[in-house]
Amino acid sequence: MNTKEALCRIGENHFSTWIKTHAKVWEEFSDKQQVFCLCGKLATGLHERICRRFNAAVTKETLVRLKHLLLTNKTNKRRTSDENNTRTSRRGVSKTKKLEG
Numbered sequence: 641m642n643t644k645e646a647l648c649r650i651g652e653n654h655f656s657t658w659i660k661t662h663a664k665v666w667e668e669f670s671d672k673q674q675v676f677c678l679c680g681k682l683a684t685g686l687h688e689r690i691c692r693r694f695n696a697a698v699t700k701e702t703l704v705r706l707k708h709l710l711l712t713n714k715t716n717k718r719r720t721s722d723e724n725n726t727r728t729s730r731r732g733v734s735k736t737k738k739l740e741g
């Protein structure tokens with residue numbers, strides 16, 4: 641499962657958890673970088689909101705913290721052809737542009 645698929649899954653099944661954890665990680669990362677952002681620019685609140693690099697790092701860390709959700713979720717499903725079924729069996733969930741970056 642690549643990052644995008646993992647994001648999709650968490651977004652569909654644990655959206656509120658994702659939002660909460662993402663916000664928390666965002667705050668933590670923002671606190672950590674006092675002066676400069678990951679990209680080398682001044683880490684103002686505004687910059688952090690729009691910085692791709694910063695937000696990518698936040699997303700990555702959020703994913704790491706929510707990995708267990710994916711694992712537990714997977715045990716409830718059929719082991720075979722799981723990947724192929726997910727796309728068609730899912731109900732249309734509102735798209736989240738935020739997660740796609």
Ligand SMILES: [Zn+2]
Nearest residue numbers: 677678679691
């Ligand atoms: Zn930046």
